[in-house]
Structures are given as C-alpha cells and as structure tokens.
Amino acid sequence: MAESPFLPEHFARLDEDPDPVFYDMPRKVVHIDDHAIEEVKHFFRDTLPSDGVILDLMSSWRSHWPPDMPKQKLVGLGMNAEEMSENPDLDDFVIHDLNSNPLLPFEEATFDAVVVTVSIQYMTQPVEVFREVHRILKPDGLFVVIYSNRMFPTKAVAIWRGLNDRQHAELIGAYFQQAGNFTAIEALDRTPAASGYTDPVYVVMARKS
Numbered sequence: 001m002a003e004s005p006f007l008p009e010h011f012a013r014l015d016e017d018p019d020p021v022f023y024d025m026p027r028k029v030v031h032i033d034d035h036a037i038e039e040v041k042h043f044f045r046d047t048l049p050s051d052g053v054i055l056d057l058m059s060s061w062r063s064h065w066p067p068d069m070p071k072q073k074l075v076g077l078g079m080n081a082e083e084m085s086e087n088p089d090l091d092d093f094v095i096h097d098l099n100s101n102p103l104l105p106f107e108e109a110t111f112d113a114v115v116v117t118v119s120i121q122y123m124t125q126p127v128e129v130f131r132e133v134h135r136i137l138k139p140d141g142l143f144v145v146i147y148s149n150r151m152f153p154t155k156a157v158a159i160w161r162g163l164n165d166r167q168h169a170e171l172i173g174a175y176f177q178q179a180g181n182f183t184a185i186e187a188l189d190r191t192p193a194a195s196g197y198t199d200p201v202y203v204v205m206a207r208k209s
C-alpha cells in the first residue's frame, strides 16, 4: 500500500467540540434540493442490490430510499436518535460517533452495500472507517459515497474545505486506496439535467475485493 498522503492537520475542524454537542439538536432538513434527491433515489435504484441488507452510514431523518425498491433491511448509523426515529426508510438504527470511535458496531460480512450520503466531509478518520466498511461488507459488497457542494463549514475537515468538486472525487478515491482491498474504484457525475439550478450529485464507489 502507498505511504499515507494524509497529515493530522488535514482532518482539523474549525469546531473541535465533540460531535455529540453539535448533533444533539435534531435537524429535520434536507441537505440537497429536490432534483438532487430524486437523482440519489434513481442512482440507488440503478446501482444498489435489490432485496439487500444496506447500511446508511451518517444517517439522519431521510435516506432517499426509492419507494418502489425492495430491501431486506436498511440500518442507519448516525448521531441523533430523534432524526433517525423519524426516518421512514430505516428498519433499525444505532447512535455511534465515528469520529470518536471509527470501529463500526457490526459483525464482519453483514451488509450487501454501505452508503454515505452528503456527509463524507465530516469524517475525521476516513481511512479507518473505510477499512471498517470493508470488514462489514459481504464479499463483492459495494461502498457508495455520494457528495454535493454544501457543508456545515465548522464541522467539515480542513482538506475538504480546501478542495473543489473534482478534487473531492480524488480525495475519496485516496481514502479507498489507503484503506486497501477495494476494487473497481469509480467516480461519476450524476448531476441531474434540470431546466433551472440543481445541486450537483457526485458519486465515488468501489467494491470489496
């Protein structure tokens, strides 16, 4: 594996208070606009295994699950119980602070796919978390990272704040490379073709090898 290009200061944040302080207050808002949300649903329908066991990592009160798509189980992992208890797509959820403990509270080879939607910019130990995602994925399982161009700037890591949309894809690709044992790393621009403004939708994904 290549030597790590990352330094501790890359993952510094303007607000270094423990995350439970910031996420204690439920935020029942969406973080991308309606066009982008529809595209995320299309992308999930096109890409995720049907009838699978799926983890929505960094989950909140919406997972953007396509209404007509069968699933065995969708589990949320996030910071706020009130948000996730109102998420109509989740079958189960767990409160877990990834930034204080990147070890995921699941058995190995549990999930067919793991998704992180518009939240990767808040991970302070992404390589450790990506290794854990690898552990909990079934063989050939898919890890999908979706991002756009909005953020809570005080909670986003320094390296994310300093890069543009295209560079964010390279950064996520580097997280996969550093974690190791992922294959078919792919970056996609899934920004919907809307007549007016739409939030961009980008994806970087890879499979457990």
Ligand SMILES: C[S@@+](CC[C@H](N)C(=O)[O-])C[C@H]1O[C@@H](n2cnc3c(N)ncnc32)[C@H](O)[C@@H]1O
Residues within 6 Å of the ligand: 019, 023, 030, 031, 057, 058, 059, 060, 061, 062, 063, 077, 078, 079, 080, 096, 097, 098, 099, 100, 116, 117, 118, 119, 122
């Ligand atoms: C911008 S919201 C996105 C929520 C949801 N994925 C969506 O698509 O709307 C960011 C989410 O990241 C989660 N999050 C932030 N820091 C976290 C941490 N340290 N550990 C686990 N989850 C975290 C929060 O609970 C919050 O729901």
